[in-house]
Amino acid sequence: MRKSRTYQDAIAALNGLQSNAQTIEKARKERDVNANKNIPWMEKLVRIINIEPVDLDRLNIIHVSGTKGKGSTCAFTESLLRRSGYRTGFFSSPHLVAVRERIRLDGVPLAEDVFTRYFWDVHDALRDGCQPEEMPPYFKFLTVMSFYVFLQEKVDVAVVEVGIGGTFDSTNVIKHPTVCGVSSLGYDHMSILGETLPEIARHKAGIFKPGVPAVTVRQPEEAMMVLQKHAESLSCPLYVVPQLNQYPTEDNIPIDLGLEGPVQEWNASLALQLCRIWLERTQKPHAHSRSENEVPNQKENLRFEQSSKVEECEPFLVTSALRTALKECRWPGRFHRFSQKNLDFFIDGAHTKESVAFCAGWFRKSALSKDSKKVLIFNSTADRKIEDLLSPLINCGFNVALFCPNILEVVKVNAASDQANFTVNRDQQLARCGKQKILWEELNGVKQRKDSVAEAICFDSVKDTLAWLEDFAENNDGKVEILVTGSLHLVGAVLSVLDPTLENVL
Known part of the structure; x- marks a missing residue:
C-alpha cells in the first residue's frame, strides 16, 4: 500500500525539478539552438496527461506578455472577470511565499490539499510517460499542471501570464487564445531575449496568433513598430488602450485602484479592454444573470478586421461594480x-x-x-x-x-x-x-x-x-x-x- 503523500512531499518532488545554476548558464549559452524545441516539448507533455493542445481552447485564455506590469494587468483582469460572475483560473510567476500562489482559482491560491492532489496526478503521469531526460523542469511542470487544474475545475476563463519573453515561453503552447495583451516593454532578461528593444519586442509579440485580437499599452516607437509588423504578418488586429482617466464612470466618481503606483493606471486600462474583448469574443454565459457587474459588451466599438494602423480602443462606462473590482484587486509584492x-x-x-x-x-x-x-x-x-x-x-x-x-x-x-x-x-x-x-x-x-x-x-x-x-x-x-x-x-x-x-x- 502506497504511503500517503503530503504537501511537503509534493514540494520536495517539485523542487527536485529545479535546474541548478550551472545547467541554467549552459541553457542560456545554447538558447538559440534549443529554443525552438520548447513548444514541441510542451505539446508532448500535455498529451502525456491526456490533454490535446486544442483542448486548451476550452479555457478561453487571456494570454499576457510584457516587461513591466504583466502580472498586475493579469491581476486586474482576473478581478474584473471574477466579480462579473465568471469562474476564473490565473497562472502567474514567480511566487512570493508559497508555490500555490502561481495557480489560483477564483482569485485564491490552491489549498495545500488541492495542490497536492493535482500535483501527484500530473507528476505520476509524466513520470510514467516520459523518458528521464524528458521530465520537465520546474516552470514547465507548473505550466502543464496549471492547464490540467483549470480543465479539471472547468473554469470559464484562464488568465495566463507569460514567464519570460513569449515566442518560446512554455505558456505559448496555447494555440488559440481568446485575446492577447502586451504590457509595457523595456529592458529585462537581455541575456535571453536580446540587447535591443526591437529584439525584446519580437519575443513579446510571439504570443500573437492569426486573427486573434491583441491589445497593448502605449509603447516606445521602436517597440510598437515591431508589434505592429508582427500583428500584420498574422492578420492579427492590434489595439492600443486609452488612458484610464478617459473612461466615464457612474456618478462621475473617479476610478480608485487597489494597486499603488502611476504605472497601474495603464495596466488597469489594459485589463478593462482585455475583458471587454474577451466578453465580445466568447459571449459566454455565467452563473449569474447579466447585470451591472458585467464588463460592458460594446460590439460596435470593436472591429476585429485587420487594419494597416494601430487603432485606439474606445473607453467605456465603468460601473460601480467594476470600480470595486479594480479597487479591491490585490497583487502582493508590487507597491x-x-x-x-x-x-x-x-x-x-x-x-x-x-x-x-x-x-x-x-x-x-x-x-x-x-x-x-x-x-x-x-x-x-x-x-x-x-x-x-x-x-x-x-x-x-x-x-x-x-x-x-x-x-x-x-x-x-x-x-x-x-x-x-x-x-x-x-x-x-x-x-x-x-x-x-x-x-x-x-x-x-x-x-x-x-x-x-x-x-x-x-x-x-x-x-x-x-x-x-x-x-x-x-x-x-x-x-x-x-x-x-x-x-x-x-x-x-x-x-x-x-x-x-x-x-x-x-
Missing part, C-alpha cells in the same frame, strides 16, 4: 505596504531600470514621516546591470542600505520548502552583494566625502538582515521606513519572514 510594530515596509519587486525609478518615486511620495529613519534592503540577480537599478534610489534619503542575497537563512536548504531555490549559486550571490555595496558607496560619493550619505552593510541572508533591522529599530526612537526592492525573489523571502502564515499575502 505593497506592510507594517509591523514600529517598522513600515514599502515592498516592490521592481527589477528593471524603469520600474525601479517608478518605485523610488512611490517611496519618496509615500514615506512621509520626516523624523523616521529610512532603510533600503536591496538585491538584484546576475543578469541585470547593478548601476541601472541603484541609481534611481540615491535620492531617497536612506540612512542605511542593506544588501543581502535572496537566501532565507544560512542553513542547508530544506528541499520541502516553498522558498528552496537551487537555481542560484550562494557564493556568486554573496559576491554580487559585495559589488552592490561598493557601487552604492561610489554612487553616494562615500569615498570622496567624510559625511557618508548612507551606511552600507552586507548580510549573508534575509533573516540576518531583518534581525539587524529589528535591533536598529530598537535603538532608534520613532518609525523606521524600509524600502525592499530589486528582486521579486528578495521580496518573497522577506515576506515569508514577516508574514509566514500568508495572512497578508494570499
Whole structure:
C-alpha cells in the first residue's frame, strides 16, 4: 500500500525539478539552438496527461506578455472577470511565499490539499510517460499542471501570464487564445531575449496568433513598430488602450485602484479592454444573470478586421461594480505596504531600470514621516546591470542600505520548502552583494566625502538582515521606513519572514 503523500512531499518532488545554476548558464549559452524545441516539448507533455493542445481552447485564455506590469494587468483582469460572475483560473510567476500562489482559482491560491492532489496526478503521469531526460523542469511542470487544474475545475476563463519573453515561453503552447495583451516593454532578461528593444519586442509579440485580437499599452516607437509588423504578418488586429482617466464612470466618481503606483493606471486600462474583448469574443454565459457587474459588451466599438494602423480602443462606462473590482484587486509584492510594530515596509519587486525609478518615486511620495529613519534592503540577480537599478534610489534619503542575497537563512536548504531555490549559486550571490555595496558607496560619493550619505552593510541572508533591522529599530526612537526592492525573489523571502502564515499575502 502506497504511503500517503503530503504537501511537503509534493514540494520536495517539485523542487527536485529545479535546474541548478550551472545547467541554467549552459541553457542560456545554447538558447538559440534549443529554443525552438520548447513548444514541441510542451505539446508532448500535455498529451502525456491526456490533454490535446486544442483542448486548451476550452479555457478561453487571456494570454499576457510584457516587461513591466504583466502580472498586475493579469491581476486586474482576473478581478474584473471574477466579480462579473465568471469562474476564473490565473497562472502567474514567480511566487512570493508559497508555490500555490502561481495557480489560483477564483482569485485564491490552491489549498495545500488541492495542490497536492493535482500535483501527484500530473507528476505520476509524466513520470510514467516520459523518458528521464524528458521530465520537465520546474516552470514547465507548473505550466502543464496549471492547464490540467483549470480543465479539471472547468473554469470559464484562464488568465495566463507569460514567464519570460513569449515566442518560446512554455505558456505559448496555447494555440488559440481568446485575446492577447502586451504590457509595457523595456529592458529585462537581455541575456535571453536580446540587447535591443526591437529584439525584446519580437519575443513579446510571439504570443500573437492569426486573427486573434491583441491589445497593448502605449509603447516606445521602436517597440510598437515591431508589434505592429508582427500583428500584420498574422492578420492579427492590434489595439492600443486609452488612458484610464478617459473612461466615464457612474456618478462621475473617479476610478480608485487597489494597486499603488502611476504605472497601474495603464495596466488597469489594459485589463478593462482585455475583458471587454474577451466578453465580445466568447459571449459566454455565467452563473449569474447579466447585470451591472458585467464588463460592458460594446460590439460596435470593436472591429476585429485587420487594419494597416494601430487603432485606439474606445473607453467605456465603468460601473460601480467594476470600480470595486479594480479597487479591491490585490497583487502582493508590487507597491505593497506592510507594517509591523514600529517598522513600515514599502515592498516592490521592481527589477528593471524603469520600474525601479517608478518605485523610488512611490517611496519618496509615500514615506512621509520626516523624523523616521529610512532603510533600503536591496538585491538584484546576475543578469541585470547593478548601476541601472541603484541609481534611481540615491535620492531617497536612506540612512542605511542593506544588501543581502535572496537566501532565507544560512542553513542547508530544506528541499520541502516553498522558498528552496537551487537555481542560484550562494557564493556568486554573496559576491554580487559585495559589488552592490561598493557601487552604492561610489554612487553616494562615500569615498570622496567624510559625511557618508548612507551606511552600507552586507548580510549573508534575509533573516540576518531583518534581525539587524529589528535591533536598529530598537535603538532608534520613532518609525523606521524600509524600502525592499530589486528582486521579486528578495521580496518573497522577506515576506515569508514577516508574514509566514500568508495572512497578508494570499
